[in-house]
Amino acid sequence: MKSLASIMLLVALASGCVMPNVNHSGNPFGGGGYRVMIVHESGDLDDLTPEQEVIVFSTAAGSVRHYCELHCAQNNNDPDFRILDPDSPLDRDDPCFTKAKLAAEKKGLKPPYMAVGNGRRGWLGPLPPDTQAALAILKPLGSE
């Protein structure tokens, strides 16, 4: 799976995209900050592979959560990083997450998926297969 993700990334780079599924049209998810949202069916225990569970829940150094805590836009000292159920209403949260969810639905994505936006560019697609592949998407957008 790791090699498949790497091949997909290389194909995307070779085809002229900076990232697979990068949205170049405006400010992905708005808000002017780096935000990450992962949507998965929380009541379905088979929704995630063991490697994807590590993406979503690991708090170890070098994990996706650790990266997001350090790099996501801060709101009252809390990073704008969400792990959400598809049924969670978002009308009480930051509008950027609603925008990301609507973009995912427009794209026909089914959970589990990941949305990353930095106010200029973004990535929207199926949840990567493992932490390494997820960070390969997160880091370029997070460092802009």
Next chain:
Amino acid sequence: MLYHGEQIFGDHNFRQLIGNGRSVMAGGEPRYLVDGYGEPCSKPRVSAYGSIQGATPFHERFTVLSREEIRERAIDLERTESRVSDLINFSSKDQNGTSYCWNNGVVGAVEACREMAGLPYVSLSPASVGGPITGYRNVGGWGEDALKYISENGIARSELWPDNAIEPKYMTAEVKADYENHQILEWFDLETDNVLQLWTMLVHRIPVPLGLNWWGHLIYGCDVVVQGNSLLTRIRNSWNDIWGAKNKHGVGGFGVLEESRSRGSQFGVRAVTASRSKRAA
């Protein structure tokens, strides 16, 4: 592996928790939770499996894992630092001598679910749940009732309603509007005393409020702990961070129960309202 200084409570030392040694296991009078909001009950209240309003019964969504499967998952969750207790980075609730463990345990589980969802930490008020249920009396009760209230109404922030203020004066228009920011959206009914169902929930990172008749207390389960050949239950209490061990984030309230002490009335809490819960202007 245990946290530094973490204590295991089992048949040999459970009296440390209940104080008077009067328990079913000790041959004394059963220490049942209180029913009827003030009237001691003569038998434990056990909600019939499947009877919790709005709950999905365990068997309709999950397959109970074997002990070996639970052991393997527990070890893996510890290795990847992805247990519920690894994700908790906020202080324990402090019921501070009130009889509201049955609200503190459920509200604590909601706070844990918010943390797992990456939502901003917001301290939530157990008194804003128990007060309206009991008519603002400081009495014992049932986690299922707190669950029902939170799923229908929500919880107010501690900022607006202090955690242990069992007083109706806090039920203002602003507070009523705040309740809906903190509701439970999905919950699962588990069979009473079914430890394998409890552990199956915990190794899937679903916090489980657990009412224990032998303790006369409700706490919430976080993790499965592998200790030699035994499987144990890590809980989080509501007696302030001073009680129990601290996790890697330095927040306390953690202890471990042996299997024989892990049996109780239980349900799993999963999805909660996604709200930024902006601070009051």
